[in-house]
Amino acid sequence: MFVESVQVNHASLLEEARRGGEEAFLTLYSQHRNAVFRFAFHMTGSIATAEDVTQECFLAMVRGSEFDPCKARLQAWLFGIARHIVFRHLRISGHESEQLAETATTADALDEILSAERSEMVRQAIASLPALQREAILLFEYDELSLEEVATVTGADVGAIKARLRRARESLRKRLGPLLRHKTEGSCS
Numbered sequence: 600m601f602v603e604s605v606q607v608n609h610a611s612l613l614e615e616a617r618r619g620g621e622e623a624f625l626t627l628y629s630q631h632r633n634a635v636f637r638f639a640f641h642m643t644g645s646i647a648t649a650e651d652v653t654q655e656c657f658l659a660m661v662r663g664s665e666f667d668p669c670k671a672r673l674q675a676w677l678f679g680i681a682r683h684i685v686f687r688h689l690r691i692s693g694h695e696s697e698q699l700a701e702t703a704t705t706a707d708a709l710d711e712i713l714s715a716e717r718s719e720m721v722r723q724a725i726a727s728l729p730a731l732q733r734e735a736i737l738l739f740e741y742d743e744l745s746l747e748e749v750a751t752v753t754g755a756d757v758g759a760i761k762a763r764l765r766r767a768r769e770s771l772r773k774r775l776g777p778l779l780r781h782k783t784e785g786s787c788s
Contacts, residue, residue: 609627610666610668610673613660616660624661627673632653632657634674634742635652635653635657636650638681638685639652642730642737643689644726652681652688653681655684656681659680663680671748675744675751678744679752679753689730724774725737727774728767728770732763732764733767734753735749735753735760735767736767739760746761
């Protein structure tokens with residue numbers, strides 16, 4: 600019941616935003632901006648591109664096709680819009696990611712360095728996946744969409760999403776195997 604009321608609320612906020620309601624737009628933007636930006640950043644590896652994608656996504660939301668709350672959550676619908684924009688940017692730019700370092704935040708300097716190295720290794724491993732596998736893993740694992748929602752966002756069937764996730768996890772396991780073994784060995788001492 601709560602989920603249905605949230606979806607109806609999103610639909611009414613979207614209608615109000617499309618009629619020029621600034622407060623409705625800002626409410627939707629504040630609720631979904633971070634998730635759209637995070638998805639775009641992880642797909643492109645560029646903060647500037649992720650900002651552009653996020654901005655274009657919300658402009659398309661206001662101008663775009665009808666949102667049907669019976670078919671998907673608003674967030675899944677926005678990921679679908681963002682996906683199209685991301686792939687357009689990837690085609691235009693001719694590359695899939697830029698190498699960016701992430702900073703970890705821990706109290707101990709050694710832990711901070713090790714954590715940053717692990718985070719960078721994971722980020723690089725995810726960035727090295729083919730775009731469709733990277734997209735599936737980001738939407739399913741990081742953005743916590745259901746298989747059905749990922750399928751809706753990507754326009755693929757659930758079986759294809761499961762296959763992409765399996766291949767992505769296998770690739771990540773191979774690439775991150777040394778990191779996982781080292782972490783396990785370190786915790787047993």
